Amino acid sequence: MSRNPFELLGTDAGSRARRGRLTLPHGTVETPAFMPVGTAATVKAVLPRDVAETGAEMILSNTYHLALKPGEALVEKLGGLHSFMGWSGPILTDSGGFQVFSLPGREIDEEGVKFRYEKGGERVTLTPERSMQIQQALGADIAMAFDECIPYPATHDYADASVDRTLRWAERCLASHSREDQLLFGIMQGGVFDDLRARSAAATAEMAFDGLAVGGVSVGEGHDNLKKVVDATERRLPKDRVRYLMGVGLPEDILESVARGMDIFDCVIPTRYGRGGTLFTVRGKLRIEHNRYRRDSYPIDTSCDCHTCTHFSRAYVRHLFLTKELLGATLASIHNIRFYQRMMAGAREALENGRYTAWMSEWLTAYGNGRISS
């Protein structure tokens, strides 16, 4: 680890929530922060200019997808991921592990994971060293260690062994990562077992990572298990290191995890839900194709300042979805990403005013715990 990129600006009185700032090669990120996901070097259906306009400061892109298409060598040749995709702000790449561990027929051994990109395709091996090589070629601001991401449910024995393997792989990642203008975050595992989560956290925190990530969540463990995992992990984490909760998630999960000391988040939900016509509002989610919005001249969320809400009505967005017009996905994604950014900005402001817990409670009450209002 070089200089600690994370500055802890303040903590909440009534919770473990933290206000901080990450200083990265391509800019700073105010935390708590949410990263939109740009899987294949594009936040689906949204111009980078419009992603930036939502207030998103950092995005996530996927190593697995980019190694497959167009290949990391091409991205590197074209100046790296920032230049390739036209995003000048911070980027984080995952390790590829989450994707390959969910592939049918993958085989795990101490070296890494053997898998095929396509049925009948060539058998390739993703190892800690190979993941570092790809991520260094992509050149994001933050690379992630290659970990073993176990399914849910898993036995205590299996999760125990995977914690050890992930720690050994973490050492190999640190040993093979050399790019000085790129941070490397470690990933903690342990399934839903408090003792394993605590052991993984304590051991990973002692290693020379620039940040610490909670992995192995968003695999179907549910809201209550997620809180339990975050609690068991967080108790063992040093205060001065940034904490990243991977792949989470729904607004209620993010806010509860901020209260439990998590700093950064990513999830496909805002864009994936958006493309499917589910739109977030401060009063809960709505399904824009519903007939009740047919003649509705209001914006998706009357409190929202995004490009969609300041220019278009619910009736128009609904029309685009019903006629399968591509612009529907764009308008919905812009709105949902901005919704998440406004939520995070609200969290940061509440933290600055020392009232995160009260703010979260008010926010979740208004939101109705995410019920679909139509």
Next chain:
Amino acid sequence: MSRNPFELLGTDAGSRARRGRLTLPHGTVETPAFMPVGTAATVKAVLPRDVAETGAEMILSNTYHLALKPGEALVEKLGGLHSFMGWSGPILTDSGGFQVFSLPGREIDEEGVKFRYEKGGERVTLTPERSMQIQQALGADIAMAFDECIPYPATHDYADASVDRTLRWAERCLASHSREDQLLFGIMQGGVFDDLRARSAAATAEMAFDGLAVGGVSVGEGHDNLKKVVDATERRLPKDRVRYLMGVGLPEDILESVARGMDIFDCVIPTRYGRGGTLFTVRGKLRIEHNRYRRDSYPIDTSCDCHTCTHFSRAYVRHLFLTKELLGATLASIHNIRFYQRMMAGAREALENGRYTAWMSEWLTAYGNGRISS
């Protein structure tokens, strides 16, 4: 007709090309002008803000599609088409005729055209009066008369009768159109027959239309027939009226028709080709999915100033197409629309400098008459 909306600013020395200006309720349009098509109240895959950024001053939207979904009553209730789709500049709506005449099973009689929107659906009739009613509810700056658009090829007898019917329908359109903040253009027919085109032009020009449109082209008649039709029509047109060549088209057809005295144009080609991965450059069209662009760090067109060309490489746009990312359609459409606008701006500038014919010849030579360069 109220005041003539068209101002003839100048004419070319060596051709019939004209430089002009249309003054419309929602803004002015410098001619020769090209309108991108926004069929279902959206220029496919492009935000209105980005359509405006290409320099497009007016767009076309389709009466047939909007009457079907979401229905003109809804558009009217939501403040009209400009407000509904978030486009504050001029809009032209077609009459719906072009679409219904190509439907299988449609029946034409003196009243209008009977057809079904969907197989097994309710039988509806589109008449001159009904087309005016829909277009007035939509509230575009320019409405088009409801004409009989005949297929190609057609016999002289059939085309002759359709010229007369179109003239009778034109009278009915004028009689039933009452919206004072909307212009009404007449449409001239006559197939590929010089005598019929001349008769249709002369008779339509005597009617109280705000502009005159050449209809019944872009139906498969080909480049040479198109030139013949425009020539036969244009000879009978008053110089002071704006001329609109409907549904045309390819760059070479537009430039040749400007030379023959046409002022405004529309076509789905830039957006449809764009979504299919065919991109226009000043050196001809290219197929972005071609392997030759795999590592190509240049913009689509090195001379282009559009958002796509100033931010993204051919290799990146190709990657988006190969991975079927929605942003590919957006970037390609923005570029192609801007390409057409730059072409029209070049034509206007050449006209102002009195060298349209020479400019067109140079332009077409560089373009290679539209060959696909890969």
